Amino acid sequence: MRASLIQIAVDEGESVEERRQRAVSLVLAQAGADLVVLPELWTTGAFAYEQFGREAEPIEGATYEAMAKAASDTGVWLHAGSIPERDPEGPLYNTSLVFSPAGDLVAAYRKIHRFGFDKGEAVLMGAGDDLVTVRMPSTTTLGLATCYDLRFPELFRGLVDVGAETFVIPAGWPERRRSHWTLLAQARAVENQAFVLACATAGTHAGVPQAGHSIVVDPWGEVLAEAGADEEVLTVEFDPGKVAATREQFPALKDRVLGVERPRR
């Protein structure tokens, strides 16, 4: 399986529409990949809080239109990162969109853990509550999570329980905590014996330099590829069968005690 992670730069000075068109070109350039991934809130920037309301879109908005066409024109599975979603009957959400190679929307995941404590996303957006997986036939089952979700291992265990083998994690992670980003990506891979494809933004917006360093980790915790700090496309080939092989050779997941159904004594 070949995956391309588009670590797009989100800088001020480029409009949302300009960046959307640039993202389309970057996706079109990935023909031959099986899966293409964009980061979190790449239209606005994850820290440009005042833009969330202004640039929020319904699920079937401008980004959906552009990304559905880009997926079908390129013939790839496309995790289009997340958008600030405007739900006509509710709050804003930080929502990831996944398209099939035919350009059909196959999943929308509303970020469960909102970042910001008493400001930003934590107060401006609602929380999702559904675990979302996507089956890529004959390839792998994706488990969806977004940025700050990476700090909550119980979400990933929940995704494993519903079949996830490859976690896809778009993010807008700040440079200040880059060491946590790589450490947690490896931890989620090792503890769940799963691939981690973690795609972050580059650039600086709202005064927050972004970490970049998108990373792909295998089920043994080995880093298969890691980007630098600037905009780049990180492409990696891997064998999704390694998940089943690792879980069989080192069956630690079978030794879980807490949070699993077990016979009463």
Ligand SMILES: O=C(O)CCC(=O)C(=O)O
């Ligand atoms: O957890 C972190 O350090 C960063 C999280 C974050 O930036 C986000 O979820 O948008």
